[in-house]
Amino acid sequence: xxxxxxxxxxxxxxxxxxxxxxxxxxxxxxxxxxxxxxxxxxxxxxxxxxxxxxxxxxxxxxxxxxxxxxxxxxxxxxxxxxxxxxxxxxxxxxxxxxxxxxxxxxxxxxxx
Amino acid sequence: xxxxxxxxxxxxxxxxxxxxxxxxxxxxxxxxxxxxxxxxxxxxxxxxxxxxxxxxxxxxxxxxxxxxxxxxxxxxxxxxxxxxxxxxxxxxxxxxxxxxxxxxxxxxxxxxxxxx
Numbered sequence: 121x122x123x124x125x126x127x128x129x130x131x132x133x134x135x136x137x138x139x140x141x142x143x144x145x146x147x148x149x150x151x152x153x154x155x156x157x158x159x160x161x162x163x164x165x166x167x168x169x170x171x172x173x174x175x176x177x178x179x180x181x182x183x184x185x186x187x188x189x190x191x192x193x194x195x196x197x198x199x200x201x202x203x204x205x206x207x208x209x210x211x212x213x214x215x216x217x218x219x220x221x222x223x224x225x226x227x228x229x230x231x232x
Numbered sequence: 233x234x235x236x237x238x239x240x241x242x243x244x245x246x247x248x249x250x251x252x253x254x255x256x257x258x259x260x261x262x263x264x265x266x267x268x269x270x271x272x273x274x275x276x277x278x279x280x281x282x283x284x285x286x287x288x289x290x291x292x293x294x295x296x297x298x299x300x301x302x303x304x305x306x307x308x309x310x311x312x313x314x315x316x317x318x319x320x321x322x323x324x325x326x327x328x329x330x331x332x333x334x335x336x337x338x339x340x341x342x343x344x345x346x347x348x
Binding site: 154156161162163164165166209211217218219220221222223224225 | 236282339342
């Protein structure tokens with residue numbers, strides 16, 4: 121069945137370093153992907169999204185890369201800050217389906 | 233910035249009781265959703281709602297669950313007879329369109345439901 125999963129449950133990085141969070145998906149029909157940040161006790165917060173007709177999209181300090189050949193998605197955070205500490209989820213959607221399928225999440229810990 | 237508002241933030245209920253979770257989606261959004269997150273697990277889709285009817289639901293969304301848009305602003309999730317395993321964080325979300333849309337889906341801060 122379709123699934124979205126994350127390789128690393130916890131990622132620890134030093135403040136100022138770049139972070140890379142990875143996500144694998146198995147539904148080849150997925151054509152829209154979103155990265156969410158979730159802080160403790162809060163709802164998922166949109167970070168960046170990408171459509172399947174793109175392989176890279178940049179935002180402020182964040183970049184999402186999509187490799188459809190291997191069904192892999194990554195989130196790069198430049199100059200990681202303490203405020204970036206949170207759980208990061210990738211989510212995907214396929215065609216006209218309305219639901220988002222979330223991955224299991226990666227906890228990013230930023231050390232000083 | 234527009235936001236999705238959920239009430240209450242925390243609800244404790246006895247097993248077998250009915251609960252209603254409330255949400256006010258963003259005003260110009262047309263699609264509404266409920267998701268849940270059991271502690272420490274991933275966010276799971278429950279149901280999507282458009283034009284006053286369910287457009288998609290998951291296998292989690294059984295006969296114990298129902299959704300309603302009772303007026304022009306509220307969107308509710310009802311659980312008729314709560315079970316211990318219904319304890320979770322419930323998130324409401326909304327989006328302006330179906331399909332991809334820059335900015336994704338906007339989520340509320342959630343209602344933590346504890347069934348005792």
